[in-house]
Amino acid sequence: AQSVTQPDIHITVSEGASLELRCNYSYGATPYLFWYVQSPGQGLQLLLKYFSGDTLVQGIKGFEAEFKRSQSSFNLRKPSVHWSDAAEYFCAVKGGSYIPTFGRGTSLIVHP
């Protein structure tokens, strides 16, 4: 079975500061991994994905994520946060099933 954990319910950062959102997964082999962002009143938008190859993947809006097999993690990072990045972020994992499992989400609050 596949599962995903986002340990942080809320994260608060100052505008311009760096960001790291944590995601840990459980699956016996290398899964497909995704990060989505949900702005208020909107649907989920795919930020980036990892299937294989280079463990550091680049996404849209200046985000990147690193797959670490030894830690079963796929943390999302951004070097400098903008106020418009305030949103809900979801990590998802897809293993052997046809559908991904989503985490509970991390709410990002950005202070000016």
Add this chain to the structure above:
Amino acid sequence: DAGVIQSPRHEVTEMGQEVTLRCKPISGHDYLFWYRQTMMRGLELLIYFNNNVPIDDSGMPEDRFSAKMPNASFSTLKIQPSEPRDSAVYFCASSSGAAAYEQYFGPGTRLTVT
């Protein structure tokens, strides 16, 4: 591409009424998913279809919920009768098996049952 289209965007109805939510997936996608999002339970998968056939409806909360996909470009989620606890945001998403199953979400329908 217009993306996944959902209608209506907002729905307010009284308890006991029938509610129908609609979804048009991205053209060429062969998987369609219905999710429900609430503060208490987060994002829940209700049902998904592959090539218009329901594959797993184990997430459908009760018999009051039903979903259909009569063709590749249209799906409905119906609640009859509706109850206040059905108030939530309902998302439709589609994906392509050929594209490693990354899902594309619609904007959602915010349902309020009074």
